[in-house]
Amino acid sequence: MRRSIRGGGEVSEMEVDAVANGVAALEVEDSCGAVVVDEGREGKVEAEGEGGVAAAKSSKKKKKKKKVNSHGPDSSAEVFQALPSQKLVESLFPWTAVMRPRRGRCAIAARDIKAGEAVVVEQAVAFVPRSQDRTSVCHECCRDLHRDVRSVECSRCKYAVYCQDCEESAMASHSKWCKVSQQIKEVAKISDCDDDLLRFVMALALKRPLHNNDGGVGILKDGVIHSTIQDALALQTHEGKATSAWKASVRRGCNLLLSNWSLYSEVTENVTSTGSQFATLEELETLALLVNTNAHGMGSQGIHNADVALGMFPFVSMLNHSCWPNCCFASEGRVMTVRATQDIPKDTELCVSYINLYEPRGVRKQILADTKHFDCSCVRCSEPLKSSIDRFLEAAMCSVKGCDGVQVKSISLAGRNYKRDQGGSSWECDVCSRVANPVSSTSFPGKNISGVDKPWELEIEAENRLATAMAVYGERKFKDARVLLERFLTDFSGKLHPLHVFLFDALTPLMNCCRALGDAGEAARVCRNIITSLEKVVPGNSLELANFYFCLGEMYIERADESSTSPAIAKRYRKQGQEAFQKVRLARKICLGKANLPS
């Protein structure tokens, strides 16, 4: 699948990875662990479908409650379970939660919401820095540890790192489970389980309620909801979709974690003396499931979308995914904020994106099915392909002479179970209706066929050529990579649709090559092409788009500063640069609440 190309180059300083901004999937599969749903809460059930006002208005509330034994739409399709802090959240934020078939709980605008308005501001119930970034953030407050922030590493586990402000208090509580923490890497190795996942499970397990009668309602503090572990435990998981291999590794990891937990008396004494019980194996497995379905990437939103930690934010997790989202999220320290990226009418569903949106529909659906275990039913995926922007992302231009139509791949029409095209799909022109099929290579008798008649071959050739160019780019051979990428674009533009993902994928590395080679003029031209394509495929006011506008602004200023540029032209470049920066400020004001330029 095309994603192999995406990851191709490490030099993509300006490459924007929307996946990093999505709900993080630590492992591809979920595990087992049934949780008993509290039946006593009020049910709100609505008609099927995303967000539309009509769908919400035509909803019928079902009073009947069913007994269920696990979370989420998988098994509790008809039962609405409110998170313990839901009412508190609704007292501050402009949405309410309802249940919709196939989508589970949905956040619905309780009134008209303005672009830029915060719809959730939530402190992480727990978070863990990703192991490869463990020295980048404070393990207590998740603040960035820049060069000018003094930090201290735990001398025993040599893992935990704290900023100077947190050091004293954080070290005191860390010392209680430092020994367990020391074993996690080894446990992960032996059990073949992700060590970040095990750390996260441990962090959540330590938050379990001290008393069973603790209702688990959070608190509001300075406009931030501090939700609880009970809120997290009421989130959904996808029980039953795990492979047995994943289940086995999680079970081994959690078992070893428990042995270490009981072995190290400092933890034992601390936990039991406060009245809490050790977690059971089943509880740890449930926590692993919760992490997999609900953990969010955290990190600063600069020009690099640094996804340095994983956090549990139960109310951020109430927002479903859409491939045409109306909200976005960003974190600062331990706090995640979700903002409306456009004006949202009352009764519309609030959605964020969990994935990169410049992907064909079939690929997006496959990624969500593989990593999040659901079949996306968002507006973009539900629109007939024939009228959707999606049809262009893997389309070829029609090869019938005189026809300016687009050949659309039938496999995308199916939308599900996308597999690398192995000859099963046919391609149909949206203008002359000619069908090309790899099995029975058909053409319309009497029609004059010219150029590339086999779009499936064209696609494979394009994929291979792009992969070769990306490999060279990955080796930072910018001069050679530029030549290959430019040739690729010359050879395939006009054959593939201008919005085809392969053409789009070549643009960012080409821009980077041009910049690395000091050709700001060509880099700016390529950047404008990126923006033109991106604006058609992702909704406006996205940070991704803003980052490209920022690159464009920088390149205009670079050109203005070049000694060979005349004062009159330099003035024009500066103006264009400022205009680009203005777009960045506007988008960042809406998405992040700050009209600054990224650092």
Ligand SMILES: C[S@@+](CC[C@H](N)C(=O)[O-])C[C@H]1O[C@@H](n2cnc3c(N)ncnc32)[C@H](O)[C@@H]1O
């Ligand atoms: C982080 S949770 C979102 C809240 C969830 N609906 C709930 O009831 O807790 C993610 C899960 O919601 C469902 N979901 C989210 N977006 C969806 C979409 N676009 N189409 C279908 N199901 C979706 C899937 O079951 C997914 O695993």
